[in-house]
Amino acid sequence: MTNKPATIKEIAKKLGVSTSTVSRGLHDHPSIGLTTRMRIKKVAEELNYTPNQTAIFLQKGKTFTIGVILPELSEAFFSAAISGIEDTANKKNYHVLMAQSHDNAEKEKHLVEKMKSHRVDGLIVSVSKETSSFDHFTNLRKHNIPVVFFDRIPSLDNVHYVACNMETGTIEAVTYLLKKGHRAIAMINGPSTLLASNERKEGYIKAHTKNRLKYDPSLIASCNLTEEGTIKAMDELLANKRKPTAIVAFNDYVSLYAIRYARRLNLTINKDIEFVSYANLPLINFMDHVPTASVEQHPYLQGQKATDILLDLLNNPDNAQQAFYKVIIESQLIENNKTIGSI
Amino acid sequence: MTNKPATIKEIAKKLGVSTSTVSRGLHDHPSIGLTTRMRIKKVAEELNYTPNQTAIFLQKGKTFTIGVILPELSEAFFSAAISGIEDTANKKNYHVLMAQSHDNAEKEKHLVEKMKSHRVDGLIVSVSKETSSFDHFTNLRKHNIPVVFFDRIPSLDNVHYVACNMETGTIEAVTYLLKKGHRAIAMINGPSTLLASNERKEGYIKAHTKNRLKYDPSLIASCNLTEEGTIKAMDELLANKRKPTAIVAFNDYVSLYAIRYARRLNLTINKDIEFVSYANLPLINFMDHVPTASVEQHPYLQGQKATDILLDLLNNPDNAQQAFYKVIIESQLIENNKTIGSI
DNA sequence: ACTGAGAAGTCAAACGTTTGCGTTGGTTTA
DNA sequence: TAAACCAACGCAAACGTTTGACTTCTCAGT
Numbered sequence: 165m166t167n168k169p170a171t172i173k174e175i176a177k178k179l180g181v182s183t184s185t186v187s188r189g190l191h192d193h194p195s196i197g198l199t200t201r202m203r204i205k206k207v208a209e210e211l212n213y214t215p216n217q218t219a220i221f222l223q224k225g226k227t228f229t230i231g232v233i234l235p236e237l238s239e240a241f242f243s244a245a246i247s248g249i250e251d252t253a254n255k256k257n258y259h260v261l262m263a264q265s266h267d268n269a270e271k272e273k274h275l276v277e278k279m280k281s282h283r284v285d286g287l288i289v290s291v292s293k294e295t296s297s298f299d300h301f302t303n304l305r306k307h308n309i310p311v312v313f314f315d316r317i318p319s320l321d322n323v324h325y326v327a328c329n330m331e332t333g334t335i336e337a338v339t340y341l342l343k344k345g346h347r348a349i350a351m352i353n354g355p356s357t358l359l360a361s362n363e364r365k366e367g368y369i370k371a372h373t374k375n376r377l378k379y380d381p382s383l384i385a386s387c388n389l390t391e392e393g394t395i396k397a398m399d400e401l402l403a404n405k406r407k408p409t410a411i412v413a414f415n416d417y418v419s420l421y422a423i424r425y426a427r428r429l430n431l432t433i434n435k436d437i438e439f440v441s442y443a444n445l446p447l448i449n450f451m452d453h454v455p456t457a458s459v460e461q462h463p464y465l466q467g468q469k470a471t472d473i474l475l476d477l478l479n480n481p482d483n484a485q486q487a488f489y490k491v492i493i494e495s496q497l498i499e500n501n502k503t504i505g506s507i
Numbered sequence: 508m509t510n511k512p513a514t515i516k517e518i519a520k521k522l523g524v525s526t527s528t529v530s531r532g533l534h535d536h537p538s539i540g541l542t543t544r545m546r547i548k549k550v551a552e553e554l555n556y557t558p559n560q561t562a563i564f565l566q567k568g569k570t571f572t573i574g575v576i577l578p579e580l581s582e583a584f585f586s587a588a589i590s591g592i593e594d595t596a597n598k599k600n601y602h603v604l605m606a607q608s609h610d611n612a613e614k615e616k617h618l619v620e621k622m623k624s625h626r627v628d629g630l631i632v633s634v635s636k637e638t639s640s641f642d643h644f645t646n647l648r649k650h651n652i653p654v655v656f657f658d659r660i661p662s663l664d665n666v667h668y669v670a671c672n673m674e675t676g677t678i679e680a681v682t683y684l685l686k687k688g689h690r691a692i693a694m695i696n697g698p699s700t701l702l703a704s705n706e707r708k709e710g711y712i713k714a715h716t717k718n719r720l721k722y723d724p725s726l727i728a729s730c731n732l733t734e735e736g737t738i739k740a741m742d743e744l745l746a747n748k749r750k751p752t753a754i755v756a757f758n759d760y761v762s763l764y765a766i767r768y769a770r771r772l773n774l775t776i777n778k779d780i781e782f783v784s785y786a787n788l789p790l791i792n793f794m795d796h797v798p799t800a801s802v803e804q805h806p807y808l809q810g811q812k813a814t815d816i817l818l819d820l821l822n823n824p825d826n827a828q829q830a831f832y833k834v835i836i837e838s839q840l841i842e843n844n845k846t847i848g849s850i
Numbered sequence: 851a852c853t854g855a856g857a858a859g860t861c862a863a864a865c866g867t868t869t870g871c872g873t874t875g876g877t878t879t880a
Numbered sequence: 881t882a883a884a885c886c887a888a889c890g891c892a893a894a895c896g897t898t899t900g901a902c903t904t905c906t907c908a909g910t
Binding site: 181182183184185188194195196197200219221222223224225 | 887888889890891892894895896897
């Protein structure tokens with residue numbers, strides 16, 4: 165008997181009223197008398213009634229669900245981001261349908277289809293590394309499904325996005341090192357295909373010119389973000405005529421690879437060479453030899469903002485087609501306060 | 508025109524057939540002629556038809572969606588687990604509706620309600636630390652919503668779960684230390700309310716008796732898993748008449764807190780005192796002073812298994828009420844191969 | 851030429867809600 | 881006292897699919 169969930173019909177029958185009355189009663193519609201309203205709610209309680217959302221979805225043509233497609237949940241950055249998404253979505257009674265592309269363009273395409281057929285109200289996406297065509301996203305506009313991108317933004321005009329400006333953080337980082345007296349500051353950058361790499365480079369250059377120092381291109385090395393790539397880049401930089409005394413690394417991992425390698429070369433961290441990096445991973449707190457500072461990219465905040473934007477788009481559909489949200493979160497240099505220090 | 512998604516009705520009208528024909532045609536029902544079937548599919552393609560899942564849900568009384576409630580996504584363990592859940596669910600064309608309890612019992616209750624009204628077909632749960640009453644879960648049985656727990660299992664009979672057996676891993680860990688010559692092996696355990704704590708304790712004891720050593724209760728300290736708690740436990744253990752030369756810590760974090768504290772006390776890691784721990788977090792690879800081994804709990808695998816079980820339960824509803832899946836994954840000691848070592 | 855059997859479709863109900871529009875009675879207004 | 885009004889509720893359509901039951905047509909078998 166408690167087998168199938170109770171419906172509005174049953175509670176209507178039990179009270180000898182119509183289903184419409186029950187529906188309105190449950191929603192406190194003014195045209196339903198107070199007494200019947202109470203009786204309805206009482207029976208609903210007794211029968212343990214919970215509205216069947218799928219029916220409501222069908223009827224309203226909305227699902228109150230937002231789809232999230234991101235590359236890889238196990239990356240700390242993304243799990244923090246989805247945490248932000250989830251929290252703010254839930255606050256507004258929206259649900260989150262999540263899926264990972266595993267950085268596979270084909271899979272990403274499929275996921276978009278799935279989300280579409282699931283009739284998500286909107287989509288939040290951080291695109292896969294390998295995605296080169298964005299048709300599956302632009303097509304969504306025809307279906308009136310707004311999309312908000314975060315962090316990994318497609319090179320498209322007319323999209324909503326929130327991203328972190330790496331330039332300012334980089335300027336901070338380089339300036340921080342300059343103030344500490346470093347003059348030969350190198351950078352291990354990421355692949356030049358990434359927007360984020362360019363921002364870093366720009367920041368690096370601007371920080372130098374701002375401080376009336378000339379920018380030395382040979383102090384910037386690119387790498388593919390793997391450990392081997394990092395080592396290559398290190399070799400390249402250390403072989404330079406101007407041997408760097410500080411290095412800005414693309415992210416905390418690259419930085420840790422580099423530090424590990426530097427120590428293998430018997431360089432003393434923070435004496436022979438100092439590191440600054442990006443991401444500000446929590447693991448930093450447990451380590452002895454770490455970058456002295458790290459540029460925080462606020463993944464949780466990015467998730468929050470992206471959700472805010474999407475929800476706004478959903479509630480004011482007119483906004484979606486004309487103006488485009490381009491929210492830039494300023495990255496921020498954070499010094500690592502090492503409780504132990506390098507003993 | 509491409510505004511609202513195309514429906515089965517429109518394609519029926521366009522072809523001058525009935526909606527049922529279209530529906531059947533799209534599903535390759537034998538009673539629809541090959542030619543019309545083709546025409547149907549062609550028009551569907553043209554109109555860019557994607558079935559409205561919410562309508563299907565309503566009609567079938569199933570949502571092909573599984574709900575996942577877990578404490579905290581930002582914990583590496585859980586993000587790995589949900590990765591496993593998501594991947595296997597997607598493989599079978601199920602969707603994942605995710606939510607975090609943030610270790611808050613009240614919130615967890617709410618989430619269950621939400622999942623219910625969303626008519627998820629089933630639930631995968633890792634219970635919050637603070638949950639003491641499990642009614643909101645047991646009630647689900649009345650609604651025929653199967654639940655599979657993983658990792659954090661409620662102390663209930665008649666539930667499906669997959670968990671990692673900490674006992675074997677602990678035995679391995681202690682034996683590992685014994686073989687290395689340690690005789691005073693301590694343990695920093697978690698709260699005794701956790702099943703996982705008991706398993707660790709059992710393993711600890713069994714490892715000793717197996718090796719014909721007597722078990723010394725004063726070498727086991729409990730802590731609340733915070734840094735302060737860990738320090739307290741360390742103080743307690745180090746003050747013992749038999750000063751431990753090795754410590755098995757509840758998880759990698761506790762272990763890192765303990766190591767940090769030990770170093771502050773000028774103890775040399777791996778000489779004065781050695782650590783072994785649980786979780787096998789990736790960050791271990793980057794650190795100098797780490798537990799020499801760690802018990803892997805296979806979060807991804809747990810997620811996979813839990814999903815497999817749930818899907819089986821969904822497709823064979825009779826299974827759900829009688830037999831209860833109790834899948835135990837053996838934990839496994841993994842030595843940390845430090846590429847640097849403690850210089 | 852008649853029956854029976856597929857083949858190929860159609861009809862309509864059902865899933866659980868919501869909502870515009872009607873329908874009641876009863877009370878106020880002029 | 882009739883016209884007007886309002887509170888309180890019922891009717892039925894609609895959302896997009898699926899599916900059991902029914903219809904029509906064609907053709908083979910006798």
